[in-house]
Amino acid sequence: MHSIRSLALALVLASLAACAQPDGVRPGQPGQRIALTDPKTGQRVETTYGELSVLAAYGELRNRNYGRAIAISTRALGTQSLTPKERSLNHTVRGLAYMLLRDSARARLDFDSAIGADPTNHLAWTERGALNGAQRLNREALADLDRAISIKPTAYAHFERGRVRLATRNIAGARADFNEAVTLNPKFASAYFARGLTHHIQGQYAQARADYQQSLEINPNLQPARDAMALLERRRAPGAIQPGGRPSDVVQF
Numbered sequence: 001m002h003s004i005r006s007l008a009l010a011l012v013l014a015s016l017a018a019c020a021q022p023d024g025v026r027p028g029q030p031g032q033r034i035a036l037t038d039p040k041t042g043q044r045v046e047t048t049y050g051e052l053s054v055l056a057a058y059g060e061l062r063n064r065n066y067g068r069a070i071a072i073s074t075r076a077l078g079t080q081s082l083t084p085k086e087r088s089l090n091h092t093v094r095g096l097a098y099m100l101l102r103d104s105a106r107a108r109l110d111f112d113s114a115i116g117a118d119p120t121n122h123l124a125w126t127e128r129g130a131l132n133g134a135q136r137l138n139r140e141a142l143a144d145l146d147r148a149i150s151i152k153p154t155a156y157a158h159f160e161r162g163r164v165r166l167a168t169r170n171i172a173g174a175r176a177d178f179n180e181a182v183t184l185n186p187k188f189a190s191a192y193f194a195r196g197l198t199h200h201i202q203g204q205y206a207q208a209r210a211d212y213q214q215s216l217e218i219n220p221n222l223q224p225a226r227d228a229m230a231l232l233e234r235r236r237a238p239g240a241i242q243p244g245g246r247p248s249d250v251v252q253f
Helices: 007-019 049-062 066-077 084-100 104-117 122-134 138-151 155-167 171-184 189-201 205-218 223-233
Strands: 033-037 044-048
Touching: 044 049, 049 066, 049 084, 066 084, 084 104, 084 122, 104 122, 122 138, 122 155, 138 155, 155 171, 155 189, 171 189, 189 205, 189 223, 205 223
Parallel strands: none
Antiparallel strands: 033 044
């Protein structure tokens, strides 16, 4: 979040968002601070209606309550109480909810609106890039992900750009992105698996095995990594196995 100064404060606000949904908080002027008290700890913090809406919607998103996430963001976006950055983030969360519901058209509209409201929102550029990649619009995906990384290099943005590069057979470029992803997030199981694929494709079996093993140590339920490891043991190419789908270990906000 742009206006949250620490992870500890973000966690407090997320807790408050879960207990005091924005429909119970009166919107004010854009950027107007409101004071809330954490019912569990008694800690008092200040936030804004727009910031609280983003956290509440994202909390619902993490719990797979996509309809509720959309409703919270839609309510916030219908007010005049959001700063441009808050409007952009609410569009981003709602777009992500639509994308997870496989409503690509509405997701794209939200990501476009998010970028329009705040061109420095790296999350929106990343998510639109991921959407373009999923739709095999590789040129557009690379442009969006390049922009996201130029604003703020994150593990997920590098992972998504690596997936697009892998799909276009730019193996060296893909590996470079997956290297960056695991450097930025050493617990990113899907990125180790994806890097393993680049080694596997080029017959670098020892390196591929090490990456597959690392990914499975982090996430033993990562089935594509298990499938790729089985093929590797038989010295068979990974074939159609790709680091597809949204990784479950990605945390955006």
